[in-house]
Amino acid sequence: MNTGSDSGAHAPEHERMLVDVACGDLDGRAAAVRALRASCPRCAEELDALAALQSALDRDAAEEQAALAFGRAPLRALRASGAASAPRSTPSAWRRLAPLAAAAGLLALGVVGWRLWDRAQPAGTQGETPLGAEIRAVSPLDGGDSFERYEWLGELEPGDHFELSIHAAGAAPGTPPLFGPVRVGANSYTLRGVELPDAIRWDIERFDGSGMSQGSASTTVRRSPR
Ligand SMILES: [Zn+2]
Structure with a gap:
């Protein structure tokens, strides 16, 4: 896949790659992502932000799983008795959803939010x-x-x-x-x-x-x- 990573400038293909990363849809493209990170400063920044968001979500997911495991014990008892068909809400389903939540967050936050956040940062080497x-x-x-x-x-x-x-x-x-x-x-x-x-x-x-x-x-x- 052409990532545009040799162009040196941020390109539309980069955004698609970032969305794929956000969705956890990377199969076999880790090297391409590394190349993108190395060649495009803006992508490197967004990948870092994404990683931070992902690890925050992972922490939340771990807490959620603990809570779910605790709450499912009564559901399992119900299912065993045939009284209810338990919802297929499993930790692994949550784990698949977490990257999507991250992606949705990114799309809402990313394009506009990061640029705004960027601008709100103290100036680097600017003139006035x-x-x-x-x-x-x-x-x-x-x-x-x-x-x-x-x-x-x-x-x-x-x-x-x-x-x-x-x-x-x-x-x-x-x-x-x-x-x-x-x-x-x-x-x-x-x-x-x-x-x-x-x-x-x-x-x-x-x-x-x-x-x-x-x-x-x-x-x-x-x-x-x-
Ligand atoms: Zn880029």
């Missing part, structure tokens, strides 16, 4: 990082050498101010910042004497004179390797 409707990060961006100088674009109305705060990259919501929040009445701030890790998320928020938030945004940046 959009930070919301009116605020835009200028520096540092990903690969910035120094975490000393912070600059952003955004208008201040009279009485407004910005607040800058800096978190460890990936810090859970509600975690206190490593620095700030500090009030800033301009579009830049110079930070001195603060040790920061090699990956941070910096947040900038605009407040009006009565302390109401007028927009906020954040960007994650990594120091380039020295």
Whole structure:
């Protein structure tokens, strides 16, 4: 089968292959899937997401099987007595359905969801990082050498101010910042004497004179390797 894997770009055949993988309909094509993973970054990403989804489903299925096995004991007794024809709901049927459930989830989630999720991720090596409707990060961006100088674009109305705060990259919501929040009445701030890790998320928020938030945004940046 031509997977288009030598073209280097994501192709419609890839999507068909991904759906087959999702359906567990792979017979004898493991090598083709490996080739696809190696040649197409987008497919590699989707295959990883699929594997994660599949193992989550497998965990659920194991729990479901335990519950079914427990619940079937009375059904078996009924069947033995000829009082009922027990439903053919078996763990193996569930195991066949699980990949279909995964596929349905993928089709619903995948094409639109992953793209959206992708876009929601902190920017990689882009130019300017959009930070919301009116605020835009200028520096540092990903690969910035120094975490000393912070600059952003955004208008201040009279009485407004910005607040800058800096978190460890990936810090859970509600975690206190490593620095700030500090009030800033301009579009830049110079930070001195603060040790920061090699990956941070910096947040900038605009407040009006009565302390109401007028927009906020954040960007994650990594120091380039020295
Ligand atoms: Zn692809």
